[in-house]
Amino acid sequence: MKARVHVMLKDGVLDPQGAAVKHALGALGFDGVDGVRQGKVIELDLADGATEVQVGEMCEKLLANTVIESYRIEVL
Amino acid sequence: MKAAVIQFPGSNCDRDMAVALEKSGADVTTVWHKDATLPKGVDLVAIPGGFSFGDYLRCGAIAANSPICNAVVDHANAGGYVLGVCNGFQILTETGLLPGALLRNAGLKYICRTVGLKVETSNSAYTEGYNAGAEIGVPIAHHDGNYFADDETIAQLKGDDRVAFTYTDNPNGSRGDIAGILSENRRVLGMMPHPERAFEEAHGNTDGQRLFAGLMAQLADA
Numbered sequence: 001m002k003a004r005v006h007v008m009l010k011d012g013v014l015d016p017q018g019a020a021v022k023h024a025l026g027a028l029g030f031d032g033v034d035g036v037r038q039g040k041v042i043e044l045d046l047a048d049g050a051t052e053v054q055v056g057e058m059c060e061k062l063l064a065n066t067v068i069e070s071y072r073i074e075v076l
Numbered sequence: 077m078k079a080a081v082i083q084f085p086g087s088n089c090d091r092d093m094a095v096a097l098e099k100s101g102a103d104v105t106t107v108w109h110k111d112a113t114l115p116k117g118v119d120l121v122a123i124p125g126g127f128s129f130g131d132y133l134r135c136g137a138i139a140a141n142s143p144i145c146n147a148v149v150d151h152a153n154a155g156g157y158v159l160g161v162c163n164g165f166q167i168l169t170e171t172g173l174l175p176g177a178l179l180r181n182a183g184l185k186y187i188c189r190t191v192g193l194k195v196e197t198s199n200s201a202y203t204e205g206y207n208a209g210a211e212i213g214v215p216i217a218h219h220d221g222n223y224f225a226d227d228e229t230i231a232q233l234k235g236d237d238r239v240a241f242t243y244t245d246n247p248n249g250s251r252g253d254i255a256g257i258l259s260e261n262r263r264v265l266g267m268m269p270h271p272e273r274a275f276e277e278a279h280g281n282t283d284g285q286r287l288f289a290g291l292m293a294q295l296a297d298a
Contacts, residue, residue, distance in 0.1 A: 016181070068177045
């Protein structure tokens with residue numbers, strides 16, 4: 001089983017990298033962008049028998065800092 | 077006073093921290109991150125600055141889950157003293173010993189210079205050598221020093237007099253200008269500025285000395 005974890009800064013947490021990307025898009029003439037948030041994607045190659053619950057535990061323990069980040073798990 | 081300085085792959089202020097502690101009179105042992113226990117009778121654990129595990133995933137996240145950090149958490153929970161500077165502060169928030177998190181600097185730049193700090197409280201072993209309200213100069217050197225916590229946590233830190241230092245001219249976007257915070261029992265201090273780099277005449281600034289001197293005085297009595 002493969003799982004993909006999407007980690008994003010929570011709404012309301014300043015994302016200066018996203019803001020810099022938005023600025024750069026504006027400089028390139030793309031006017032239609034109201035906001036940019038930059039996150040990360042972590043792909044896990046899991047052994048047989050691994051469960052989505054375990055991936056959730058991995059997110060809580062290490063992959064995301066739930067003080068500032070939210071996560072979403074996608075099983076592939 | 078017995079102190080342990082933790083060394084992770086990527087730590088780069090471990091020796092500076094050890095020298096500052098030694099020159100203040102502590103008996104210092106450097107401890108490797110794979111060790112699962114601290115030396116017997118350690119009073120203070122110092123987590124130095126640097127870039128543990130290359131800042132991969134998030135600053136301090138991998139270090140916070142290393143074997144030695146379980147021992148550091150136990151030490152703190154048993155009432156022991158822990159000082160985390162820079163990457164050490166990031167690690168302490170990742171372990172949950174201190175609330176909040178450190179985000180990328182608001183201006184996106186790595187900042188390396190001496191900044192003004194206001195000592196917000198003299199009610200801790202770390203800050204008792206300063207007068208509350210005093211302004212000192214201490215160097216920072218970080219890319220991810222933007223302190224973040226929710227409104228409730230910020231209000232609680234302020235209400236409980238747990239903000240140790242604030243920036244006089246906020247360099248990184250930290251909420252409430254926060255540069256350093258204390259744990260509930262006031263024995264764990266996390267701060268982004270480097271007091272060990274403002275310790276000797278040769279550093280051009282000795283404002284950090286009193287932090288170590290205060291700590292030493294308090295722990296010698298203990």
